[in-house]
Amino acid sequence: xxxxxxxxxxxxxxxxxxxxxxxxxxxxxxxxxxxxxxxxxxxxxxxxxxxxxxxxxxxxxxxxxxxxxxxxxxxxxxxxxxxxxxxxxxxxxxxxxxxxxxxxxxxxxxxxxxxxxxxxxxxxxxxxxxxxxxxxxxxxxxxxxxxxxxxxxxxxxxxxxxxxxxxxxxxxxxxxxxxxxxxxxxxxxxxxxxxxxxxxxxxxxxxxxxxxxxxxxxxxxxxxxxxxxxxxxxxxxxxxxxxxxxxxxxxxxxxxxxxxxxxxxxxxxxxxxxxxxxxxxxxxxxxxxxxxxxxxxxxxxxxx
Numbered sequence: 152x153x154x155x156x157x158x159x160x161x162x163x164x165x166x167x168x169x170x171x172x173x174x175x176x177x178x179x180x181x182x183x184x185x186x187x188x189x190x191x192x193x194x195x196x197x198x199x200x201x202x203x204x205x206x207x208x209x210x211x212x213x214x215x216x217x218x219x220x221x222x223x224x225x226x227x228x229x230x231x232x233x234x235x236x237x238x239x240x241x242x243x244x245x246x247x248x249x250x251x252x253x254x255x256x257x258x259x260x261x262x263x264x265x266x267x268x269x270x271x272x273x274x275x276x277x278x279x280x281x282x283x284x285x286x287x288x289x290x291x292x293x294x295x296x297x298x299x300x301x302x303x304x305x306x307x308x309x310x311x312x313x314x315x316x317x318x319x320x321x322x323x324x325x326x327x328x329x330x331x332x333x334x335x336x337x338x339x340x341x342x343x344x345x346x347x348x349x350x351x352x353x354x355x356x357x358x359x360x361x362x363x364x365x366x367x368x369x370x371x372x373x374x375x376x377x378x379x380x381x382x383x384x385x386x387x388x389x390x391x392x393x394x395x396x397x398x399x400x401x402x403x404x405x406x407x408x409x410x411x412x413x414x415x416x417x418x419x420x421x422x423x424x425x426x427x428x429x430x431x432x433x434x435x436x437x438x439x440x441x442x443x444x445x446x447x448x449x450x451x452x453x454x455x
C-alpha cells in the first residue's frame with residue numbers, strides 16, 4: 152500500500168500524471184494502476200478523472216492528508232540505516248558517572264548545536280549497567296570506564312578513546328596521612344567512595360586484598376562534588392580521576408596522596424552494537440568531544 156500512497160501523493164502534489172510518473176521513475180500507466188489498486192483497497196474514488204488533469208476527490212484529499220505523515224515516517228525509517236542520511240529521531244546515549252561529572256553538560260550542548268534534528272536522551276549509570284542496556288538496544292551507545300585488561304563483551308564492539316589516571320586524595324586542611332605512604336598503611340582509614348560496581352573502587356579493593364568487605368567505607372555515594380566536599384572536611388580518603396580534580400571548584404581543598412606501590416590508569420571506551428545508521432555522525436562527535444577534553448586535561452596535568 153505504501154507505493155500506492157506514494158503514487159497518489161505524487162499526483163496530487165504535482166497536479167499531473169506525467170510529472171508524478173517522472174518523479175517516481177514510473178510510466179503513467181503504472182501510476183494509474185497503483186491509484187486504482189488503492190481505490191479498490193479503500194473502497195472509494197480518490198481522483199476525479201473527468202477533470203484534466205485529474206484532481207483529488209473529497210475522499211482523495213482526506214486520504215492524501217492522512218498519508219503524508221505516514222510517508223514521512225517511512226522515509227525516516229529507511230534513513231535510519233543510511234550512514235549518509237541526516238541524523239534525526241532519538242539518540243539514546245549512556246555515560247559512566249565519573250565521565251559525566253566532567254563532560255556531560257558540554258557534550259550535550261555541542262551535540263544539540265551540531266545536530267538540531269536529534270532528540271537527545273542521556274542516562275548516567277555504572278558502566279556494566281550501561282553495557283547491558285546497549286546490548287539489549289535500550290541505548291544506542293555508551294561512554295564507559297574499563298580496566299586496562301578489559302574489552303567489550305560480544306555482541307558489543309568498541310574502541311578506546313582516552314585514558315584517565317586515578318589518584319588517592321585527602322583533605323588539605325585536615326590531612327589524615329603524611330605521604331608518601333604504602334597502600335597497606337591506608338587500610339584502616341575511612342574512605343568516601345562510589346558504590347559497589349565502580350571500576351576504580353574495585354581496583355583499590357583488589358590491590359588491598361579487601362574483597363571480603365573489611366575496607367572501611369564511611370560514605371558510599373555517587374556525586375563527585377559531594378565526595379570532594381566530604382573529603383575536604385576530613386571525613387575520609389577518596390579516589391578521584393585527576394581530570395575531575397582539574398575541573399572541580401573544590402580542587403584546592405584536597406591534595407593527592409602519593410603512594411609508593413599503587414596507581415590506577417583506566418580506559419574510556421565508546422561501546423555500541425554493529426550498526427549506527429544515520430546516528431554515526433553524532434555518536435562519533437560525542438566520542439571526539441570526550442577524547443578532546445580528557446586529552447586537554449592530561450596535557451594540563453603534564454604541564455604542571
